[in-house]
Amino acid sequence: MPIATEVDAKKPASADPTPQQLKRDLRLAETRKRLGALILIAPLAIFLMMTFVAPIVMLLVRAVENPEIASTLPKTVAALAKWDRKSPPPDQAYAAMAADLLKAKQDSTAGPLARRINTELSGARSLVMGTARALPLHDTDGNELQPSQPSQAAQIREAMIALNPQWAELDSWQVIARNGSIYSPYYLLASLDLKQNAVGDIIQSDPEASIYRSIFGRTLWMSAMVTLFTLLLAYPLAYWLSTMSERRANLLMILVLIPFWTSILVRVAAWIVLLQSEGLVNSALMLSGLTQAPLELVFNRVGVYISMTHILLPFMILPLYSVMKSVPPTYLKAAISLGSHPFAAFWRVYVPQTYPGIGAGVLLVFIMAGGYYITPALLGGPNEQMVSYFIAYFINTTINWGMACALGGLLLTGTLILYGVYRRFAKIDVGIA
Amino acid sequence: MKRPTLALLSPLALGLLFSAGLSQAAELTVVNFGGANANAQKVAYVEPFQKSTGTKVVTAEFNGELAKVKAMVEAKKVTWDVVEIDGGDLARACEDGLIEKLDLIKTIKKDDYIPESLNSECGMGAFVWSTVLAYNGDKLKTAPQGWADFWDTKKFPGKRAMKKGAQYTLEFALMADGVPTKDVYKVLSAKGGVDRAFKKLDQLKPNIQWWEAGALPAQFLVSGDVVMSTAFNGRIDAAQREGKNLKVVWAGSVYTLDYWVIPKGSPNKALGEKFIIFATNAENQKVYANNIAYGPVNKNTLKLLDAKTLANLPTSTANAKDAIQLSQQFWTDHGEELEQRFAAWVAK
Numbered sequence: 001m002p003i004a005t006e007v008d009a010k011k012p013a014s015a016d017p018t019p020q021q022l023k024r025d026l027r028l029a030e031t032r033k034r035l036g037a038l039i040l041i042a043p044l045a046i047f048l049m050m051t052f053v054a055p056i057v058m059l060l061v062r063a064v065e066n067p068e069i070a071s072t073l074p075k076t077v078a079a080l081a082k083w084d085r086k087s088p089p090p091d092q093a094y095a096a097m098a099a100d101l102l103k104a105k106q107d108s109t110a111g112p113l114a115r116r117i118n119t120e121l122s123g124a125r126s127l128v129m130g131t132a133r134a135l136p137l138h139d140t141d142g143n144e145l146q147p148s149q150p151s152q153a154a155q156i157r158e159a160m161i162a163l164n165p166q167w168a169e170l171d172s173w174q175v176i177a178r179n180g181s182i183y184s185p186y187y188l189l190a191s192l193d194l195k196q197n198a199v200g201d202i203i204q205s206d207p208e209a210s211i212y213r214s215i216f217g218r219t220l221w222m223s224a225m226v227t228l229f230t231l232l233l234a235y236p237l238a239y240w241l242s243t244m245s246e247r248r249a250n251l252l253m254i255l256v257l258i259p260f261w262t263s264i265l266v267r268v269a270a271w272i273v274l275l276q277s278e279g280l281v282n283s284a285l286m287l288s289g290l291t292q293a294p295l296e297l298v299f300n301r302v303g304v305y306i307s308m309t310h311i312l313l314p315f316m317i318l319p320l321y322s323v324m325k326s327v328p329p330t331y332l333k334a335a336i337s338l339g340s341h342p343f344a345a346f347w348r349v350y351v352p353q354t355y356p357g358i359g360a361g362v363l364l365v366f367i368m369a370g371g372y373y374i375t376p377a378l379l380g381g382p383n384e385q386m387v388s389y390f391i392a393y394f395i396n397t398t399i400n401w402g403m404a405c406a407l408g409g410l411l412l413t414g415t416l417i418l419y420g421v422y423r424r425f426a427k428i429d430v431g432i433a
Numbered sequence: 434m435k436r437p438t439l440a441l442l443s444p445l446a447l448g449l450l451f452s453a454g455l456s457q458a459a460e461l462t463v464v465n466f467g468g469a470n471a472n473a474q475k476v477a478y479v480e481p482f483q484k485s486t487g488t489k490v491v492t493a494e495f496n497g498e499l500a501k502v503k504a505m506v507e508a509k510k511v512t513w514d515v516v517e518i519d520g521g522d523l524a525r526a527c528e529d530g531l532i533e534k535l536d537l538i539k540t541i542k543k544d545d546y547i548p549e550s551l552n553s554e555c556g557m558g559a560f561v562w563s564t565v566l567a568y569n570g571d572k573l574k575t576a577p578q579g580w581a582d583f584w585d586t587k588k589f590p591g592k593r594a595m596k597k598g599a600q601y602t603l604e605f606a607l608m609a610d611g612v613p614t615k616d617v618y619k620v621l622s623a624k625g626g627v628d629r630a631f632k633k634l635d636q637l638k639p640n641i642q643w644w645e646a647g648a649l650p651a652q653f654l655v656s657g658d659v660v661m662s663t664a665f666n667g668r669i670d671a672a673q674r675e676g677k678n679l680k681v682v683w684a685g686s687v688y689t690l691d692y693w694v695i696p697k698g699s700p701n702k703a704l705g706e707k708f709i710i711f712a713t714n715a716e717n718q719k720v721y722a723n724n725i726a727y728g729p730v731n732k733n734t735l736k737l738l739d740a741k742t743l744a745n746l747p748t749s750t751a752n753a754k755d756a757i758q759l760s761q762q763f764w765t766d767h768g769e770e771l772e773q774r775f776a777a778w779v780a781k
Contacts, residue, residue, distance in 0.1 A: 111528030122770035126762065129528060209770075211777040277658060299642060382597065382643060382779040393776070396498035398769055399529075 056412070063405035066184035068116035069176055072109050073100040077180035080173065085198045089173045091153035098137055098156050099147035105132040119400060120175045120186070127166050134163055174198040187406035212390070212407070216414070219386040222304070222376075223369035229309040230316040230365050231358065238320035238357075243329070253321075260314040268378050271307040272298055275379075303379040312369060316361040323357030363422060367415055387411050460489045461704050465517040466691075467494035468648055469671035469725055477721035478712040485711075488704060496646075497522065502531050502696050511698045514705045517559055520689045521600065521764050527555035532694040537706045546713070547748075549690055549758070550730035556692035557709050560721070561728030563688040563747035563756065564601045567664040569654045570678040579684045580609035583661055584637050591660035594653045597643035599775035600764055601663060601687055604757075606633040608685045618760045627771065631778060643779070654679055666747055670726035683752040689759035690730070722746065 017025070070077060075096035083089050104110040114128035137145045137159040145152050145159060160167045178200055179186070189195055189202060193210040197203050204210070237256075241249045259267060274280050275297035282294040297303055327350065335345035373388035387407055394404035463479060465471050471494065479490045495501055497519050505511045518526065526532045532555045543551060550558020566583055568576070577583060583593060583605070595602055604617050610633045612620050620626040642659055644650055650664035651672040666686070672679045693709045695702055711717060715733035722729050722738055728748030729735065735743070743749050747756065 108530050111525075111530055114528060115525070118766070118769055123766045125528075126766050209773050209777050211780055215780070276656070278656060385780065390776070396496075396500045398772065399500050399503055399525075400769070401500075 059405045059412075060409050062402060063187055063409045064183045064185065065402065066116075066179055066186060067182045068113050069179040070182045072104045072113040073097065073176060075100050076176060080177040080180070083173070083177060085170070085174050085177055088168075088170070091157045092150065093173065094157035094160055094167070095147040095150070095153040097131075098135060098145070098160065101128070101132045102135045102147075105135060115399075116179075117175055119403075120179075121171060123166070124172065124175070127164050127172065131160065131163060131167075137163075170198070187402040188410070190403060191406040191410050215385070215387055215390060216410070218383075219370055219411075220414075222301075222308075222384070222386060223366050223372075225305060226308045226312060226369045227362055227366045229305065230313050231362060233309065234313055234316035234320055234361065235358075238317050238324055241317075241321055242324035242327075256314055256317050259310070264311060264374055267311055268307055268375055271303065271310070271379060275303050275306065298379055299381050301380065301384050304376050304384045307379050308369060308372060308375050311375065312365045315364045315368060319360035319364065320354065320357040323354050323360075327353045359422075363419065367419070370411065370415060460491060461514050461701055461708055462491045462493060462512060463515045463517075463708065464493045464495055464513045466497060466647070468668070470667055470727070473667075473721050473724035473727075474712075476724055477717050478708070481717060481720075482708055482711050486707070490708070499526055499531065502526065503529075506531050506697045509698060511696045511700070513696050514699045514701045515708050516694050516696060517691050518556070518694055520692060520759065521761055521768070523553050523556045523692050523694070524761060524765050526694065527553055531697055532556065533697050533699065533702055535695065535706060535709070537710055541710065545715075545732055546730050547732060550692075550713075553692070556694040557713060558730035559691045559693045559712065560718075560730060561688055561690050561746075561748050563666045563683075563686045563752075564596070564663055565666045565669070565686040566661060566682040566684075567650060567654060567666075567669045568661045568680055568682070569657070570680045572654075572657055573660060576680065577661060577682060579682060580605050581611070584609040584633070586637070586640055589660055592640050592642050592658065593637065594642045594644050594650055594659040594662035596663055597645050597779065599771040600759070600768065602634065602775070603627065603630040603771065604687055604759075605663065605685070606630040606637075609633055614685055614755050614757050617757060618763050622763060627774075631774075634778070651677070651679060666745075667725045667727050670745055683747075684755040686747065686752070686756045687759050688728075688747045688753070688756055689761075 073096075076093055079093040079096040080089060083093065101110065104113060110128060110132040114125045114132075117124040117128055137156055139145055139152075139155055139159070145156050147153075147156060157167075166172055178196055178198070186196070190205065191212050193205045193213045194202050195205050241252055244252070272279075276282070277294040277296070277298075279298075281297060282291075285291045286294065297306070331353070332345055332350050335349045336342055340349075370386070371388055372386060373392060376384045376386050377389055377392075388411070391404045391407050391411070394400045394407070463474075465474055471492065475492065479492055482488065483490050493513070495516075499518070499522050502513065502516060505513065516532075527534075534554045535557060537557065538551060538554055546558065547561075549561075566577065566580065570576075573589065575588075577589060582589060595605075603621060607617050607620055607626070607630050608614060610629060621630065642653065644653065644662070647665050647668050650662040651668050653659045654662055654664075655672065655677055664681075666681060669679050669681050693712065695705045695709075699705060712721075713731055715729075715731045715737060718729035718731045718734040719737040721727070722734060723742055726742075726745040726747075728746040729738075735748075738746075744751070747753065
């Protein structure tokens with residue numbers, strides 16, 4: 001009767017809580033547990049939010065943000081709202097522009113405005129700054145023109161055109177009219193060699209300024225080539241390592257890892273020294289009589305391929321090696337002993353078992369190669385610059401951060417899409433997402 | 434267990450001590466482009482300034498990226514006090530509110546300085562420098578005369594190095610196409626002028642090796658990778674001082690100024706202005722010009738320099754005879770569009 005006694009003994013204690021109460025207690029206890037777990041991971045979650053998620057969200061927002069014109073020229077944008085963008089703009093638009101620019105001059109917000117208009121309309125910087133400097137406008141008698149007086153709008157129009165004839169041209173006004181909202185697809189479209197025309201339709205950019213599609217294509221192509229080269233080099237090496245005794249494999253692995261632990265800049269600089277026209281490689285080739293004149297190995301695609309393959313090689317070897325170590329060698333022996341040709345056995349028995357390693361390595365190398373900056377910048381010529389070069393260019397040189405964010409956002413989207421496609425087709429959980 | 438704990442803690446403690454020390458002593462951070470120019474500035478301005486005022490001057494280098502200044506100003510955490518910037522960036526930085534308006538412009542004796550050094554309320558000229566045609570005297574038997582020879586790959590076979598960017602490159606292309614130096618900007622601003630420059634560049638494109646860092650042209654020339662290069666004249670001068678037989682062609686050179694500016698919100702503005710005045714006085718500019726061939730902005734310095742130094746400066750009469758000043762007006766207006774077009778052209 002031990003059970004009965006146990007129930008009996010508990011009876012007085014469990015007499016009070018009803019089943020609902022028990023349920024509630026259970027839920028409370030579980031919530032407490034979950035909260036405890038949340039507190040434990042909170043530092044990491046907050047860290048990730050602040051250093052990873054938030055910057056990416058801000059980057060994506062900045063790619064479509066377009067506040068300069070809407071916030072600096074509110075009256076002008078309102079005056080242009082009903083304009084058909086083909087006939088000359090109404091006189092009130094000139095008066096509104098004079099009022100807005102005068103305020104911008106006082107608040108010193110004319111600079112960012114001028115820069116923003118200039119990105120779409122070359123020469124607009126001095127148009128805006130020059131006009132702002134000349135404000136307030138005066139009529140021929142020297143009286144100050146009042147933008148708030150509708151009767152003087154026509155006079156303001158004449159005065160502005162006299163100041164700079166560019167005010168009479170439609171495209172100056174079209175830029176303002178189509179950028180009246182605080183969000184704009186301008187940068188994203190420009191990153192895809194597209195733009196909006198006067199009435200807002202999406203059209204192709206001028207061919208002489210269209211580069212980004214070919215840059216994106218080049219980035220994908222070069223990453224794919226580097227991935228292929230690393231796979232071709234890493235697969236036999238990883239296989240060889242996996243067949244060795246632990247001690248020898250570890251020793252050789254150190255040779256793979258030492259360059260991996262060396263700064264990328266050091267390795268890139270070393271490649272410049274090795275590959276330049278009077279460098280070690282060329283001297284050796286010429287001494288051995290293989291070539292007569294030095295080969296062009298650096299500041300072109302060859303140099304970029306060589307050094308990127310070298311730098312990314314460990315990222316292919318390590319996943320391959322770890323997978324190959326877990327493949328029992330007996331399978332291959334069994335296949336051969338059952339009469340398979342060694343190569344067929346290798347191809348049909350061994351290689352499929354290493355797919356997870358190939359998958360992980362290819363994905364890792366491809367995604368990392370897509371974002372490479374330093375190596376192509378230092379070892380390549382203009383034809384080897386990838387998307388990240390242009391992101392850096394817009395951030396540092398032209399300070400056009402909208403454009404940099406749009407390119408960055410597209411690169412990120414491209415990587416995510418590729419990853420999605422890859423997972424769908426490869427059907428392997430590579431375990432590094 | 435004691436040792437690793439101590440070892441871990443000591444850098445932290447040192448860091449704390451160091452940052453405490455930083456906040457106490459008066460200190461000035463001066464940022465320039467590095468290289469030979471930074472060394473000359475160190476001898477002529479930084480060290481004497483430290484000695485005469487007792488202020489510690491920390492120097493840092495950047496590559497002219499105004500983005501760094503913008504990031505500091507936007508984050509309201511300005512750690513750079515005096516920054517040397519390119520003349521082409523001055524108007525932009527001033528209009529965009531990235532740099533302080535200088536009070537010293539109102540108080541200094543304006544007649545002492547060349548007018549270009551004072552044409553903005555936000556910056557004070559630091560020195561005059563020039564982009565020139567340079568070649569290796571040991572490797573070329575006949576001396577090139579100007580940009581037409583730079584384009585002449587029959588007479589001078591081999592690669593040429595040019596700065597990767599539209600600025601200067603378009604000007605030189607037009608000069609090579611026969612545009613007289615003084616008309617370059619007139620042609621460039623006129624319709625079809627830019628197309629003409631790009632068409633001329635097309636001819637030379639297969640023979641161009643592009644450079645971005647100022648130290649590279651001298652290296653390329655010395656190693657024989659290229660036969661001619663565009664270069665900053667001070668870098669060639671520095672290589673000459675090291676005994677390299679590099680030569681400069683002054684005809685068709687384009688000169689401009691670098692400026693001292695103070696990022697907006699710098700906590701040491703007054704001290705920064707003191708440094709700028711110190712770095713533009715006649716005596717200190719003389720030491721500077723003796724160390725690198727960049728022209729002084731203080732007119733009085735010219736009287737203090739010997740003939741040999743003068744002959745190497747972009748401002749000397751002989752050198753400036755067939756030179757033009759970089760048009761900042763043109764490049765602030767069209768820079769963005771032309772750099773974009775150049776990037777597209779160069780990548781094709």
